[in-house]
Amino acid sequence: MSVDSLKNYFEPLFEHLDKQLAENGEVAGFGPGFEEEVAKAYIALDGPYEREASVLCNKASVAEFEYETDLLNITKEEAATAASIAYSQFELKAFDDFISQFEYENFEDADLKRQLKFLSAIGTSALDDTDLKRYNEVLSEMSKIYGTAKVCSYYKQDCDLETEGFALEPELTAKFSKMENYEELKYLWKAWRDATGPKMRKLYMEYVELGNKAARST
Numbered sequence: 001m002s003v004d005s006l007k008n009y010f011e012p013l014f015e016h017l018d019k020q021l022a023e024n025g026e027v028a029g030f031g032p033g034f035e036e037e038v039a040k041a042y043i044a045l046d047g048p049y050e051r052e053a054s055v056l057c058n059k060a061s062v063a064e065f066e067y068e069t070d071l072l073n074i075t076k077e078e079a080a081t082a083a084s085i086a087y088s089q090f091e092l093k094a095f096d097d098f099i100s101q102f103e104y105e106n107f108e109d110a111d112l113k114r115q116l117k118f119l120s121a122i123g124t125s126a127l128d129d130t131d132l133k134r135y136n137e138v139l140s141e142m143s144k145i146y147g148t149a150k151v152c153s154y155y156k157q158d159c160d161l162e163t164e165g166f167a168l169e170p171e172l173t174a175k176f177s178k179m180e181n182y183e184e185l186k187y188l189w190k191a192w193r194d195a196t197g198p199k200m201r202k203l204y205m206e207y208v209e210l211g212n213k214a215a216r217s218t
């Protein structure tokens with residue numbers, strides 16, 4: 001994005017700043033202090049970035065929660081993936097159009113510099129649409145495996161998983177945090193890994209691959 005389109009976007013702000021500078025007897029221009037003011041206005045709490053980011057982030061979190069608490073519902077899974085992708089796409093666009101345009105290393109305001117540094121770390125939002133979709137699917141598949149796997153009790157190892165099995169939440173988490181019987185803990189841990197690990201192996205490799213791809217592209 002060029003300085004011109006930045007200027008168009010912030011025309012009202014520029015007018016305001018120009019007027020202030022003129023009143024103080026200073027010459028208006030697109031100097032470093034000016035760029036800093038633009039960046040500050042862009043990420044301000046009532047600014048354009050925050051307005052959109054907070055809505056999309058909230059939608060993605062709510063959809064994720066809906067899915068995580070109902071892991072077998074395909075509709076919720078798709079909704080969570082879609083909401084996460086929408087948020088990532090916004091982050092990438094904000095980064096390309098604005099955040100990456102600011103030479104914030106030269107800014108005076110330490111808080112602003114820190115905020116822009118964080119906003120520059122867009123992670124997997126840098127992936128293209130196909131990879132981004134796949135990345136979100138992989139994550140949601142792994143959540144499902146993790147969240148729905150069941151294991152039998154140490155005391156009834158041939159139980160009916162469907163009706164008697166322990167899931168990670170709440171039974172296993174509670175047991176792992178409180179139980180002190182070594183043999184029982186070892187059994188449960190192994191049973192849990194056996195029920196999840198082999199199913200996640202390929203997905204996890206894909207997850208790492210896509211994460212690395214994102215890291216290389218930013």
Ligand SMILES: *[C@@H]1O[C@H](CO)[C@@H](O)[C@H](O)[C@H]1NC(C)=O
Nearest residue numbers: 066070072073074075076077
């Ligand atoms: C999945 O969730 C949607 C939205 O809450 C709901 O309408 C639908 O009935 C659910 N489907 C199943 C199979 O539970």
